[in-house]
Amino acid sequence: MPSRRALVAVSAAQLAAGLAGQALAVRRRHHFDLPFLTGDPARVGRDSLWMGTALAAPVWMLAAQAWAVSRLAAGPDERARRVLRLLSGGMVPGYLQERLVRERLAAPASAPLETAVVVGGLGLAAAMAVLGRPARP
Template identity: 45%
Template sequence: MGQLVALRERRAFDIALLGWRGQPERVGRDSWLVGTALSAPVVMLAIQTVATVRLGEGPSRVATRALGSLGATMACASLLEPEVRSALSPAGWNPTTTPIVAAGFSLAVAMAVLGLGSAGR
């Protein structure tokens, strides 16, 4: 959902910590490798899909670690994004973006905890 809203509303990524800022007119292109203000890059989402399908076939240490690592990366990257931090603050409440951001961040954290916590088993 974050990908769709970001593409529709041209919400470019903004990772000021690294000095990286996307441009609204390039959101579609940037969404493939860098992501948007509201979503991970398509490449990461594709890897997540492949790992999830693999786990659907049975236990896989590699797929579990991949999902845990992706979740940790997504959660940390979300916190670097000003639009995410704003959407999670009381003053930044938005009926469209806040639920998407809250769900995406929560699921990324859960994926990291479950994937990395059980990777050693």
């Protein structure tokens, strides 16, 4: 797995962006808002556990990501690499489905901190997907 160190670095940075997005969204009451499912601003903390927020993946996904990053940082681990690839495969479309994410990408100056979290999280999730692919023989 020649890109293990790169995958660990990118995944750890994406995890940091996810945690920052969670904290920011809970503080500002930015509930998840998907095309066919919407959260409640009064319950954004509870919803963040299973559905995520407007700025981050759900806590259960971030916990799985933390587990996989720590396993992969300790040495080659095919299961951890697959977990990171699967998570990133869900994160990229998840970010793009969020109404607030699309708003921040369309008008970045309206909320620079949120835009930075969105761009970082989305870009790093896409990089995770690429770096997490299996090595070719």
